[in-house]
Amino acid sequence: MEAVAVAAGLAASSAAPIPGNEARRYALRRAIHRIEKGLISRPRRPVFAADYIEEAVDAYCAGVGTCDADAQGRLQTWAHDVLEAYFAAVGSHPAVDRARARFDASPASARDQVDPVRPYTVRTGPLAVTIDGMLEMAVRRRSVRHYLPKPVPREVVDKALVVAGYSPSACNRQPFVFRVFDDPALVRKVASIPMGTAGFYEGFPGVAVIVGQLRAFRNPRDRHLIYIDGSLAAMSFVYGLESQGVSSCCINWPEIAEKEEQMAQALGLAADERPVMLVSFGYADPTAMVPYSQKKPLSELRSYNK
Ligand SMILES: Cc1cc2nc3c(=O)[nH]c(=O)nc-3n(C[C@H](O)[C@H](O)[C@H](O)COP(=O)(O)O)c2cc1C
Numbered sequence: 001m002e003a004v005a006v007a008a009g010l011a012a013s014s015a016a017p018i019p020g021n022e023a024r025r026y027a028l029r030r031a032i033h034r035i036e037k038g039l040i041s042r043p044r045r046p047v048f049a050a051d052y053i054e055e056a057v058d059a060y061c062a063g064v065g066t067c068d069a070d071a072q073g074r075l076q077t078w079a080h081d082v083l084e085a086y087f088a089a090v091g092s093h094p095a096v097d098r099a100r101a102r103f104d105a106s107p108a109s110a111r112d113q114v115d116p117v118r119p120y121t122v123r124t125g126p127l128a129v130t131i132d133g134m135l136e137m138a139v140r141r142r143s144v145r146h147y148l149p150k151p152v153p154r155e156v157v158d159k160a161l162v163v164a165g166y167s168p169s170a171c172n173r174q175p176f177v178f179r180v181f182d183d184p185a186l187v188r189k190v191a192s193i194p195m196g197t198a199g200f201y202e203g204f205p206g207v208a209v210i211v212g213q214l215r216a217f218r219n220p221r222d223r224h225l226i227y228i229d230g231s232l233a234a235m236s237f238v239y240g241l242e243s244q245g246v247s248s249c250c251i252n253w254p255e256i257a258e259k260e261e262q263m264a265q266a267l268g269l270a271a272d273e274r275p276v277m278l279v280s281f282g283y284a285d286p287t288a289m290v291p292y293s294q295k296k297p298l299s300e301l302r303s304y305n306k
Helices: 002-013 022-040 053-062 071-089 094-105 131-140 154-165 184-191 225-242 257-267
Strands: 176-181 206-213 247-251 273-282
Touching: 002 022, 002 273, 022 053, 022 071, 053 071, 053 094, 071 094, 131 225, 154 176, 154 225, 176 184, 176 225, 184 206, 184 257, 184 273, 206 225, 206 257, 225 247, 225 273, 257 273
Parallel strands: none
Antiparallel strands: 176 206, 206 273, 247 273
């Protein structure tokens, strides 16, 4: 099942760059990320990215014309500003010069982001969030399976998703989407599919399915990144909810053919899309119990230099 999705992802990621093509956006995001890394490297090499700059500019040019009021356009703005900084910094090389000419000839997209969207000096200094506050939240958060029959406002869910969206991901591809359900009938339908929700899914006010998109990758060696990146984002989502008083429970996605089929049907998944995990969420029923779930002591959790 996974192999089929990986193959579908590879086919999609090698398609020609066209504006609406999501694989193009994944490829562009990765290329721009690599260029940003080149720009911040110390010392910066006089010529870098020569082996993929033409492909990057092609992917950029395919999206010209979108406005940054939408997601595609925001990517274009980032790509534009980074490419502009790149061509200002990089020396001459046949591939770079060809790409530069193509970039210079491309019409500018409309933008509503005023400030340049490109590498900047790291922000440091005190944060409102403290380690003690983080620890308090980590200790408070438990997997809660019983909720009040009260919807969670979408603004609350969306704030947690914005936090999730800032999670790190390999080459900044962000190869996942959150499919959120808050319609009671749909929540029941989706939440009943995995095995680990038996006996309590009917009380979920909401559930999110984190869906990985294998079209983000050109090489099967990267196929595990949907799970790694998707899980990092899931944890950020969980803490984003918890910080607003909303409890949650991660739910396993087992690889079982029949379940895969059911979820694919319920969500209308594309051939390269795979569920990474689910997260149920809601306001905790104050009478509900949670397992103690003892954690490993620090001495067992970590080691240094060995
Ligand atoms: C990837 C993953 C899958 C999980 N799957 C389920 C599940 O299917 N059903 C369930 O009730 N809990 C599930 N959990 C919750 C775990 O049982 C829980 O995180 C663990 O027992 C520790 O408890 P805590 O989250 O309260 O610290 C899952 C957690 C993770 C991270």
